Amino acid sequence: MTQLMENEVFKAFATYAAIVTLKMMLMGPVTVYFRLTRGSFSNEEDVARKSEEEKKKLLRSHPDVERAQRCHHNDLENIIPFFFIGLLYALSGPELATALLHFRIFTAARIFHSFAYILALPQPSRGLSYFLGMLVTFSMAYNLLSKVFFL
Known part of the structure; x- marks a missing residue:
């Protein structure tokens, strides 16, 4: 484990994986905030x-709440694959500069995607950030498989 923590690429992966995990975790409180403030x-x-009358008013959907929930769901669809592919990629011995580029672009794309979702920025902002994050994950997967492909 000590050797792994001395690996610069692994440390970079751990840093950016922690950042996107915290971002994903923050979507829960954001959803709660919207639920409370939007009733x-x-x-x-x-x-x-x-009261029964209040229940009828409060048991409803709101676009801001729905948007925050969809953003969180989208995080799960993207950050979990990033975790697995990114970890294997980091352990495959890529160049530090290339790995940092992958990790930074993915992290920036996910953070921007959340802002685009929550603030309802016009398309294609959200779509482009989604595809950019996916492209980074596919790039890491391609690099990983090109090094270790074994059937």
């Missing part, structure tokens, strides 16, 4: 202490 709840137990 939009999806579960009966969330409004159990309210």
